[in-house]
Amino acid sequence: MRHFHFGHHHSHHCHSPRGEHEDGLSGGRGRHGGEERMHGGGRGGRGGGRVFGHGGLRFVLLQLIADKPAHGYELIKAIEDRLGGSYAPSPGVVYPTLTLLEEMGYLSVEMADTGGRKRYSITASGREFLAANRDTADAMMARMSGGVDGAGPRGGRPPQVTRAIENLKLAMRMRLSGTPLTEQQAHDFAAVLDSAAQQLERI
């Protein structure tokens, strides 16, 4: 049961974006024969790498949009450029994520009549969510930048810091995925994170 709802209340339920949303991955794996795929070649192969950890894509996307509103393709190009062209997320991963984020209320989409391009902008909830999970988002960004050798905007970051961040991320995930936190626990949880943030700022 990894519902991973990031601990927040959304006004509307988790509905399917287009009424479809057939998961089809676990159960009904509709295989329409005659479809040719896997023609070899392409981009570095499948399953070659899990660039982002757990739910990192959402954070990165949100951060990118918060920095500068753009369309889906622009986001992809932005990420590609940020990674030096080594890695470019496929549209199949960014668009559903964008739609999901939009439905969650973190993103706001403006449809431009001329062009049909959707311009995604961040909402107040999105910023709040980003602020709440700033550690994770930063860890993801660091991981993304760290993937490239020395091309990271942070310059030289000690690996132990990245390790600690990932450790924190893992701990948080383990704690949040399990039994739901009570109010007291949630308060304590937030207090710990806030304290850590303050200490970090003092360094």
Next chain:
DNA sequence: ACAATCTGGTAATAGGCTTT
């Protein structure tokens, strides 16, 4: 330790608008 599930990511594909 094994099995089931989920998330993340890629490839291919389809439709629409822009440009030449």
Next chain:
DNA sequence: AAAGCCTATTACCAGATTGT
């Protein structure tokens, strides 16, 4: 009008994590 690029969705696969 045709071609090309941009946008968007679907299907499948591979790895990781969780539960038993």
